[in-house]
Amino acid sequence: MNKLLFLVAFLVFSLPAFAQKTTETGMYLVTFxxxxGTTYDVSRPEEFLSERALLRRAAHGAEITEVDLPLSPDHLAEVAETGATLWLQSKWMNGVVVAAAGPQVKELNKLNFVDEVELVAPVQYSRASTLPVVPNLDRPEPRVDPVPVSSRFYGYGWDNLTGMKGDSLHSWGFRGKGVLVAVFDGGFPSVNYKDFLGYREEAEVPANYDIVEQDSTALDGSTHGATVLSTMAANHPFFFIGTAPEAKYVLFKTENGKGEHRLEEINYAVALELADSIGVDVVNSSLGYTTFSSKSMNYKYSDLDGKTSPASRAITTAFERGMIIVTSAGNSGSDPWKYIGTPADSPEAFSIGALNSDGSRAYFSSYGPTAxxxxxxxVSALGVDVAAVASNGRGLTSANGTSLASPLVAGLMACLRQAVPDATNQEILDAVRATASQADAPDNERGWGQPDFAAAYRLLMSKRP
Incomplete structure (x- = not known):
């Protein structure tokens, strides 16, 4: 199978009018x-989708459409002839991101198959190769020896698990085995195979890809991603065990440490398409977007409609293909903005607020509703004094934020997906909401409340033949 096909992503839509057509040097989204001229056909999906992806789509009745087809090689060749540097490809959006200067932008606008050319960021990275480094995302599952489900063996991870009755799922043998989980963040340093997550050999370290710099690894950059990952994947008996230690993880670096621009949302959408292509079941993204380095790109509250942000729209497309996307609601509850960000506004995003240990809303947790x-x-989960592995891989840290509440839920979503493999993603989300602590009176502070994954499992099983 041609792994180059896994370098593409997006949705058939155009960006909102934040970016006027311009001829300055920068990163441009060029839509077709x-x-x-594409050489692929919906009747041969195995040529551009993995077996896992096809099985997941079949289970959800998701048809293969023209949206899924890789781009036209003729279009790509003509874009390259302008002198623009190809950065990202997107089959869902039918377009590319390129690095281009003024004269190249003018030439791109002249191409008869080009729909729009929009500035999305300044040029901030260079790449030694003409094309991105092709990632190897086919790494083995971790070899995890199950341990008794108790506070003694789970160590500091116990409280992360029990508040949502995740210990019941683990006791019943559901710890995420066979489920593919993607994590989007700003980097994953110190994810080594002994001291951090407990992998016994280097081959078990999660597969990873850097969409931002287009180089060979995402195991660098911000420490945020490493801390987030640990709450799900850590497996140190007697010290710290995460909420889904037996799941298989794929890590995507989507956040740009040099500035905030709309290109990060495109990175996010590209990661979702790539995750779909390889058959990911559950995604965690402890990320959100409201303001950017360029004020002209900032969102207004009226934009939080699930239809404006590229990342929010991409979640809708990914969900239609059977994926579960869990994302943090945001930490703006005490700020003048106060509301959730994007892509938490997507109707299909399972957006997570933060709770104190007593179940009350954490002061920083962002409010709804959407626009x-x-x-x-x-729903909302523990987001204050959450135990996690320290970013240097040595010892523990106590962290706050919806960034930590989200992976706790995402890990247990993976366990629930393992437990009820024939349930659709919509059934799973509905069951978690229906059995949460304030299901009878959801609000815009805590949503449907704190999940009870044991009750969600029983509800799903009660509906099975």
């Missing part, structure tokens, strides 16, 4: 009018 009146967050 059609896929005329079109939908309740957000969906």
């Amino acid at each position: 009018k059609n896929k005329k 079109d009146g939908r309740i957000k967050p969906d």
Whole structure:
């Protein structure tokens, strides 16, 4: 199978009018009018989707459409002839991100198959190779020896687990085995195979890809991703065990440490498409977007409709293909903004607020509703004094934020997916909401409340033949 096909992503839509057509040097999103000349066909999906992806789509009745087809090689060749540097490809959006100067931008706008050319960021990275480094995302599952489900063996991870009755799922043998989880963040340093997550050999370290710099590894950059990952994947008996230690993880670096621009949302969407292509089941993204380095790109509250942000729209497309996307609601609850960010506004995003240990809303947890009146967050989980492995891989840290509440839920979503493999993603989300602590009276502070994953499992099983 051609792994180059896994370097593409997005949705058929255009960006909002934050970026006017311009001719300055920068990163541009170039969208195409059609896929005329593509060498692929919906009748041969195995040529551009993995077996895992096809099985997941079949289980959800998701058809393979023209949106899924790789881009036209003729279009790509003509874009390259302008002198622009190809950065990202997107089959869902039918377009590319390129690095281009003024004269190249003018030439791109002249191409008869080009729909729009939009500035999305300044040029901040260079790449030695003409094309991105192709990632190897086919790494083995971790070899985890199950331990008794108790506070003694789970160590400091016990409280992370028990508040949502995740210990019941683990006791019943559901710890995420066979489930593929993607994590989007700003980097994953110190994810080594002995001291951090407990992998016994280097081959078990999660597969990873850096979409931002387009180089060979995401195991660098911000320490945020490493801390987030540990709450799910850590497996140190007697010290710290995460909420889904037997799941298989794929790590994507989507956040740019040099500035905030709309290109990060495109990175996010590209990661979602890539995750779909390799058959990911559950995604955690402890990320959110409201303001950027360029004020012209900032969102207004009226933009939080689930239809404006590229990342929010990409979540809708990924969900239609059977994926579960868990994301943090945001930490703006005590700020003048106060509301959730994008892509938590997506109707299909399972957006997570933060709770104190007593179940009350953490003061920083962002509020709903969305601009079109939908309740957000969906549910809320522990987000204050959350135990996690320290970013240097040595010892523990205590962290706060919806960034920590989200992976706790995502890990248990992976366990629930393992437990009820024939359930659709919509059934799973509905069951978690229906059995949460304030399911009878959801609000825009805590959503449907704190999940009870044992009750969600029983509800799902009660509906099985």
